Amino acid sequence: MNHLETAYFAGGCFWCLEAAFSRVTGVSSIISGYAGGITSEPTYEQVCSGHTGHAEVVQINFDPKIVSYEKLLELFFKLHNPTSLNRQGNDIGTQYRSAIFYANDEQKVAAKNSINYLHQEKVFAKPIVTEIAPLKHFYPAEEYHQKYFEKNPEAAYCQLVIAPKLEKLKSLEIV
Secondary structure: OOOOEEEEEEEOOHHHHHHHHOOOOOEEEEEEEEEOOOOOOOOHHHHHOOOOOOEEEEEEEEOOOOOOHHHHHHHHHHHOOOOOOOEEOOEEOHHHOEEEEEOOHHHHHHHHHHHHHHHHOOOOOOOOOOEEEEOOOEEEOOHHHOOHHHHOOOOHHHHHHHHHHHHHHHHOOOO
16 A cells, blocks of 8 residues: 655645646645634635635645655745745735645755755745745635636636646646
8 A cells, every 4th residue: 555645835826736736646636725824724715814824725645656745846836936925926915825834854854955955046036935834734625626627627717827837837847
């Protein structure tokens, strides 16, 4: 039986990250949800208010024998703008911040090493503002948020925001 690991990333709208990471070989499942805040069992409306402290997060279950946590980090940094504070495109607010919620010390070290590498290599013109924090609790989002792109491929947001990210994903050598 394969041993799965779990990663938690926030990089703007969870619909985007969910759609992209679901296409990565070695990823077995993804759940959109909320983490990093103070409100227990938050709703989407509460998170959107900006008063819960939660970010929109994806929980990624993956087989590390097929895709490493480091590869997932690499993809994470290519799928969003980690230099934009509390914003990804037109999505604005702390719920859209860039964050890595680590599940163990190995993930914490890998996340810090990844950011250090990106700084050293000057991959981004601006400083990376991605938060690195321990995962305290993950709350799954409402059912209508799960597999959103798969269920609503013709929706305007899906066509204008998610579809271009998926096209970019095809050109990366990660999947």
